[in-house]
Amino acid sequence: MQKKAASGMDINLGNSCSQDAYAWAKKTFVQRAGKAGALAPNLEGGFSNLLLFSQERIGIASDGIGTKIELAERSKKYDTLGFDLLAMVADDLATAGFEPTNLSNIIDVDHLDQAVINELMKGLSEACAFTGVSITGGEIAELGNRISGYGEGMHFNWCSTAIGHLPSQLAQPIDGSQIEEGQVVVAVKSRGFRSNGFSLIRRIMEKNFGPDWQHAPYDETCSWGEKLLTPSLICAPLINKWLSHDILPSGLVHITGGGIADNFRRLLKRKNKGARLENLFAPLPMMKKVMSLGEITLEDAYLYWNMGNAFLAVLPAEQLDAALALAQDTPYQLVRAGEITATPNIQIVLEEKTLNYNF
Numbered sequence: 001m002q003k004k005a006a007s008g009m010d011i012n013l014g015n016s017c018s019q020d021a022y023a024w025a026k027k028t029f030v031q032r033a034g035k036a037g038a039l040a041p042n043l044e045g046g047f048s049n050l051l052l053f054s055q056e057r058i059g060i061a062s063d064g065i066g067t068k069i070e071l072a073e074r075s076k077k078y079d080t081l082g083f084d085l086l087a088m089v090a091d092d093l094a095t096a097g098f099e100p101t102n103l104s105n106i107i108d109v110d111h112l113d114q115a116v117i118n119e120l121m122k123g124l125s126e127a128c129a130f131t132g133v134s135i136t137g138g139e140i141a142e143l144g145n146r147i148s149g150y151g152e153g154m155h156f157n158w159c160s161t162a163i164g165h166l167p168s169q170l171a172q173p174i175d176g177s178q179i180e181e182g183q184v185v186v187a188v189k190s191r192g193f194r195s196n197g198f199s200l201i202r203r204i205m206e207k208n209f210g211p212d213w214q215h216a217p218y219d220e221t222c223s224w225g226e227k228l229l230t231p232s233l234i235c236a237p238l239i240n241k242w243l244s245h246d247i248l249p250s251g252l253v254h255i256t257g258g259g260i261a262d263n264f265r266r267l268l269k270r271k272n273k274g275a276r277l278e279n280l281f282a283p284l285p286m287m288k289k290v291m292s293l294g295e296i297t298l299e300d301a302y303l304y305w306n307m308g309n310a311f312l313a314v315l316p317a318e319q320l321d322a323a324l325a326l327a328q329d330t331p332y333q334l335v336r337a338g339e340i341t342a343t344p345n346i347q348i349v350l351e352e353k354t355l356n357y358n359f
Contacts, residue, residue, distance in 0.1 A: 038051070038052045039051060039052070050096070050166065050172070050173050056165060057165060057166035058098075058163055058164070058165055058166075059093050059096055059098035059163065059164045059165070059166065059173070060093075060161065060162070060163050061089045061090075061092040061093050061161070061162055061164075062089065062159065062160070062161040062162075063085075063088035063089050063092060063159065063160065064085070064088070064157065064158060064159035064160070064195075065081055065084045065085050065088065065158055065159075065195040066195055066196070066198060066199075067198045067199050067202065068081070068084060068193075068195045068198045068228075068229075069081065069149065069156065069157065069158065070149060070150050070198070070202065071198070071214065071225055071228050071229050072229065073149050073150040073151055073153060073155065074150050074151065074214035074225050075214050075223070075225035075226055075229060076153070077225075077226065077229055078116050078119035078120050078123065079119045079120070079122050079123040079126075080123055080229050080230075080231040081120060081123055081124075081158065081229075081231075082120060082121070082122070082123030082124030082125070082126065082127040082128075082231075083123060083126075083127040083130075083231035083232050083233075083234065084194065084195045084231060084232045085105065085124060085127070085158055085159075085160050085195075086100075086103065086124065086127040086128060086131060086133065086160070086162070086234055087127075087194060087195070087232035087233070087234045087235075088160075088194075088195055088232075088256070089103070089160050089161065089162035090131050090133065090162055090164075090234050090236040091234060091235050091236055091254040091310075091311065092162075092254055093162060093163075093164040093236065094235060094236035094239040094240075094252060094254070094311075095174070095252040095253060095254050096166075096173035096174050096175065096252070097166060097167065097170045097173050097174040097239070097243060097249075097252070098164035098165065098166055098173070099132075099164050099165055099166075099167055099236070099240045099243075100131060100132075100133050100162050100163075100164040100236050101132075101133060101134065101162075101163060101164050101165060102133065102134050102135075102136045102137075102162065102163050102164075103124075103128065103133050103134070103135050103136070103137075103160055103161070103162045104135075104136065104137030104138055104160065104161050104162075105124065105135065105137075105138045105139075105158065105159065105160035105161075106138065106139045106140075106141065106158075106159055106160070107120065107138075107139070107140045107141070107156055107157075107158050108141045108143050108146075108147055108156060108157045108158075109140065109141070109142055109143065109147060109154055109155065109156045110142075110143065110144055110145065110146075110147040110148065110149075110154065110155045110156070111142065111144070111154060112140070112142060112154065113153060113154035116153065116154045116156075117140065117154075120156075120158065123231075127231075127234065130234060130237070131234050131236055131237055132237065132240075133162065167240075167243050167244070169243050169244070169246060169248065170243065170248070174248075174249055174250070174251060174252055175251075175270065176250065176251040176267045176268070176270040176271060176314075177270060177271065178250040178251075179250045179251045179267070179268065179270070179271045179273055179314050179340055180250070180271075180273075180340065181273060181340050181341060181342045182317065182339060182340060183250055183314050183315060183316055183317060183339065183340045184314070184315050184316075184317050184320050184336055184338070184339050184340075185275055185277060185312055185313070185314055185315075185336070185337045185338045185339060185340065186312065186313045186314075186315060186320070186323060186324070186334055186335070186336060186337060187277075187279075187280050187281055187309045187311070187312055187334065187335050187337035188233075188235050188238065188309065188310050188311040188312075188313070188332055188333070188334055189233075189281045189308060189309065189310065189332070189333040189334070189335070190232075190233060190255070190281070190284065190306045190308050190309055190310035191230050191231065191232065191233045191284075191310075192227075192228070192230030192231075192232070192284065192286065193228065193230075193286075193287070193305055193306070194232040194255075194256070194306060194310060195232065195256075196256050196257045196304075196305065196306070197257070197304040197305045198228075200294070200296075200304055201228065201290055203294075204290055204293050204294035204296075205224060205228075205293075207293075207294075208293045209224065213225075218286070218289075227286055228286070230286075232310070233310055233331065233332070235254070235310055235311040235332070237330075238311075238326075238327060238330065238332050239252065239313075241326055241330075242313075242323055242326060245322070245326055247315070247319050247322055247323045247326065248316075248319070249313045249314055249315050250314045250315065250316065251267045251268075251313070251314035252267075252311070252312070252313050252314070253267050253311065253312040253313075254310075254311055255306040255309055255310055255311060255312065256306075258303060259301075259302050259303045259304055259305055259306060259307065260277070260280070260302055260306065260307065260309060260312070260346070260348065261302055261303050261346055261348070261355075261357040262303060264312060264346055265346060265357065265359050267314075268340075268344065268346070268359075269344070269359055272344050273340050273341065273342065273344065274340070274341040274342070274343045274344045274345045274346055274347070275338055275339070275340055275341060275346050275347070276338050276339060276341050276347045276349065277337050277338035277346065277347065277348050277349065278337075278338050278347075278349035279335060279336060279337050279338060279349075280307070280308070280309050280335075280337045280338070280348065281307075281308040281309050281333070281335060281337075282308055283301070283307045283308045284307075284308045287301070287305060287307060287308065298350065298352060298353065298355060299355055302348055302355055302357075309337070312337065314340060320336060324336075344358070344359050345357060345358040345359065346359075
């Protein structure tokens with residue numbers, strides 16, 4: 001896969017560092033072997049792991065919201081970030097079929113602002129109500145000048161860990177091992193950029209609109225700062241609903257850093273399969289504007305951002321109609337985006353051109 005040179009990020013280096021970190025973590029698995037909290041065998045490399053507690057099968061995932069925090073600091077709007085925070089961990093759990101149940105979070109701050117903390121937690125509470133999750137742990141840590149950010153207000157970093165349980169419909173977590181050629185790929189439409197690619201977005205904004213770019217008008221209804229704070233749509237409840245109706249995906253992909261190409265590749269490599277995606281949701285208007293302002297190519301954009309597609313699901317063809325029907329009268333928009341192929345590459349067919357990402 002190519003590097004994120006224009007973004008200041010390097011996908012290959014990031015993947016390599018993650019592999020190193022996982023290798024050290026893996027050395028600790030022996031500490032719980034045969035005990036409560038043991039990791040299930042032969043299930044490695046996903047967004048969340050399966051932990052065994054007697055008859056209970058528990059998943060755990062951790063993440064944060066990165067530099068999207070700066071948009072809130074710039075715009076003085078904090079009540080949407082909770083959706084981004086929960087989306088990152090709940091949808092990571094959902095990729096393996098876990099139903100998210102509980103969340104613990106930590107807010108590291110330079111100094112306390114009670115009003116800002118209240119807005120952050122209000123948004124997180126609303127996101128948890130949408131997802132069916134309880135906040136059962138947390139911490140606020142005052143770290144002084146170890147935390148910095150934009151402007152004179154409270155600066156902070158926000159991360160969380162979520163757990164979930166594996167429903168009885170699944171003999172084991174969904175890991176892509178059941179993916180076969182000819183199965184269909186369903187895309188879930190995104191609301192915005194979610195919590196990924198904002199380092200590049202901020203550079204593009206500042207280059208075009210100056211240091212106070214958050215106040216630049218996006219259109220007649222809102223500023224760029226407000227528009228880019230569009231909260232993430234959490235997809236886990238849709239996956240939970242499918243599983244409760246015996247719709248059993250062969251693979252699930254949360255489109256985060258690395259975009260469609262890198263995230264889908266990680267799943268498809270397990271069976272050495274590929275995909276042809278000829279009917280993805282089109283990039284959202286705000287994404288097209290950012291691409292134009294930053295002179296970002298389509299090839300790079302589909303590596304940096306979700307490009308209008310928050311989540312992908314691989315389904316047996318005979319389950320497609322039922323899966324689409326269950327999404328009716330919900331906040332989710334779904335489309336049959338393509339199918340699985342025998343060739344180990346990802347083809348994204350656009351009006352302008354076909355993008356090819358080989359592995």
